[in-house]
Amino acid sequence: MNNTRINAFRAALPNTIPILAGFLFLGMAYGVYMNVSGFSFWYPMIMSAVIFGGSLEFVAVSMLLSPFAPAEVFLLALMIQARHLFYGIAMLDRFKGLGWKRWYLIYGLCDESFSINFTARIPEGIDRGWFMFWVTLLNQLYWVGGATLGGLLGSLLTFDTRGLDFVMTAMFVVIFLEQLLHERKHYTACIGMLSAVVCLNVFGADSFMVPTMGMILAILVFGRRYLEKTVNPS
Amino acid sequence: MTFYEEVVTVMLCGLASVTTRALPFILFSSKKPTPPMVRYLGNALPSAIFAMLIVYCLKNTSFLTGAHGIPEIIAIIFTVGLHLWLRQMLISVMGGTSVYMLLVQFYLP
Numbered sequence: 001m002n003n004t005r006i007n008a009f010r011a012a013l014p015n016t017i018p019i020l021a022g023f024l025f026l027g028m029a030y031g032v033y034m035n036v037s038g039f040s041f042w043y044p045m046i047m048s049a050v051i052f053g054g055s056l057e058f059v060a061v062s063m064l065l066s067p068f069a070p071a072e073v074f075l076l077a078l079m080i081q082a083r084h085l086f087y088g089i090a091m092l093d094r095f096k097g098l099g100w101k102r103w104y105l106i107y108g109l110c111d112e113s114f115s116i117n118f119t120a121r122i123p124e125g126i127d128r129g130w131f132m133f134w135v136t137l138l139n140q141l142y143w144v145g146g147a148t149l150g151g152l153l154g155s156l157l158t159f160d161t162r163g164l165d166f167v168m169t170a171m172f173v174v175i176f177l178e179q180l181l182h183e184r185k186h187y188t189a190c191i192g193m194l195s196a197v198v199c200l201n202v203f204g205a206d207s208f209m210v211p212t213m214g215m216i217l218a219i220l221v222f223g224r225r226y227l228e229k230t231v232n233p234s
Numbered sequence: 235m236t237f238y239e240e241v242v243t244v245m246l247c248g249l250a251s252v253t254t255r256a257l258p259f260i261l262f263s264s265k266k267p268t269p270p271m272v273r274y275l276g277n278a279l280p281s282a283i284f285a286m287l288i289v290y291c292l293k294n295t296s297f298l299t300g301a302h303g304i305p306e307i308i309a310i311i312f313t314v315g316l317h318l319w320l321r322q323m324l325i326s327v328m329g330g331t332s333v334y335m336l337l338v339q340f341y342l343p
Binding site (some may be wrong): 014015046047050051052053055056065066067068069073074077078082085089090092096102106107115162164174177179180189196200205216217220224231 | 235236239240241242243244245247248249250251252253254255256257258259264268271272273274275276277278279280281282283284285286287288289290291292293294305306307309310313314317318323324326327328330331334335337338339
């Protein structure tokens, strides 16, 4: 039993190293932002663990600095996080039969953990549930660690880190590329790219994700007859 | 905002976050087989999601003004090339990020 866990940890760790770089940096940026907005390090530390969603946490800073508006906060938060609905749909069958780990995996289902757990080719003999558990837990630790560190160090950081946030873009590019190399037809990839680009231009950077999701969903549902046979079965 | 209001605000954000992650699992029980339409979407969505996430990362890049997205384009081409060559995720990601940092810090305004 112990070996199952350790072996899964050894398999999971290398997969999370790009996230270590990205999350430490982005988490620190978030912590520094909270620090200079006048909050002690407890805030980024607890908020990064409880909310665990990068863009929402940044928005939450301005929510905390505005008058109390619970209904607005909840609705805006739902819209910012809406893309996670898709991750759940994609992971429905993969999280089956994992016992208590399933609940933590759902809680920690962020962009990065989803991407790695969905695409990683888990080696033969490695326990799938523990592998995904370690990936998710390590990612969350990196994020909370970065946010706490940023909150503690505040504006003491002066070295030039301009451009380091590109690590997340590069990671999604590689994951997308791997996905393209492993599928027969690229129709749904094109649908996703086109929908996002069209909606970004129509709705603007702050509010294009929900329309994009609606557009992708509509095309997939109405085009199911043509698309279903081109999609890789999981 | 009082401390109590701050706590409620953070809890509501956390609740919204976990709602979007858990809703599909609540709607479609793990004990019954997943409906064919949802299973199809689960297979069809990931490629679309990854494409959408790349656009999401680049949403604030202006292709018409400033550097015209040239650092992003060069760094993405470099990342893709490196990955097609070696197929090592870590090397591709670190290589692409290093190129991007060099470009935005030294070569382009």
